[in-house]
Amino acid sequence: EAQVTQNPRYLITVTGKKLTVTCSQNMNHEYMSWYRQDPGLGLRQIYYSMNVEVTDKGDVPEGYKVSRKEKRNFPLILESPSPNQTSLYFCASSNYPGNGRPGELFFGEGSRLTVL
Amino acid sequence: AQSVAQPEDQVNVAEGNPLTVKCTYSVSGNPYLFWYVQYPNRGLQFLLKYITGDNLVKGSYGFEAEFNKSQTSFHLKKPSALVSDSALYFCAVRDPRGATNKLIFGTGTLLAVQP
Numbered sequence: 001e002a003q004v005t006q007n008p009r010y011l012i013t014v015t016g017k018k019l020t021v022t023c024s025q026n027m028n029h030e031y032m033s034w035y036r037q038d039p040g041l042g043l044r045q046i047y048y049s050m051n052v053e054v055t056d057k058g059d060v061p062e063g064y065k066v067s068r069k070e071k072r073n074f075p076l077i078l079e080s081p082s083p084n085q086t087s088l089y090f091c092a093s094s095n096y097p098g099n100g101r102p103g104e105l106f107f108g109e110g111s112r113l114t115v116l
Numbered sequence: 117a118q119s120v121a122q123p124e125d126q127v128n129v130a131e132g133n134p135l136t137v138k139c140t141y142s143v144s145g146n147p148y149l150f151w152y153v154q155y156p157n158r159g160l161q162f163l164l165k166y167i168t169g170d171n172l173v174k175g176s177y178g179f180e181a182e183f184n185k186s187q188t189s190f191h192l193k194k195p196s197a198l199v200s201d202s203a204l205y206f207c208a209v210r211d212p213r214g215a216t217n218k219l220i221f222g223t224g225t226l227l228a229v230q231p
Binding site for chain 1: 150216218222
């Protein structure tokens with residue numbers, strides 16, 4: 001089954017304690033991205049990756065890091081989480097939009113993070 | 117700058133009645149437009165997209181959307197609502213000139229279908 005898998009689904013942590021949210025896709029997609037969802041703000045892109053070892057900032061990258069060492073994995077790293085990073089996080093992937101026609105984005109189930 | 121507006125936070129409709137969820141966009145050139153649905157505690161699921169061609173786009177679960185260039189709108193519609201359609205709906209736009217697959221999302225509209 002084609003899917004994007006995120007872990008953990010739920011996490012409560014404390015300020016400053018480093019954490020990683022993993023994301024893995026089994027569709028051989030080149031493009032992967034992280035979004036955060038906040039009430040009244042919709043979804044905002046944090047980081048994206050066009051392919052292995054190619055990553056770039058989205059609209060709200062502050063406080064986050066990513067890496068893309070393998071095609072299927074795209075972890076989101078919070079080096080020193082703060083309460084304003086309490087949010088619902090989504091990983092998404094798609095085919096490479098190289099021909100100008102966007103591939104449909106497939107989303108994971110979400111990771112709800114609370115930073116105390 | 118690209119943007120998407122969903123003017124209604126919530127839409128209430130009775131089961132069996134037609135439903136409309138509104139979306140307007142702002143983007144230079146011809147936009148790529150999308151609708152996604154989010155059920156409680158789930159990720160976003162793709163419903164339909166407009167890239168080019170026929171202004172009426174049909175998607176999953178009986179939904180359709182009409183692209184109106186003059187009004188810069190892409191409203192989601194369904195002829196007969198079901199209680200199971202109750203969910204959070206997001207409109208999104210992608211700048212076709214962009215090199216990435218970045219989507220700009222609206223703030224979402226909660227659809228509540230009453231039995």
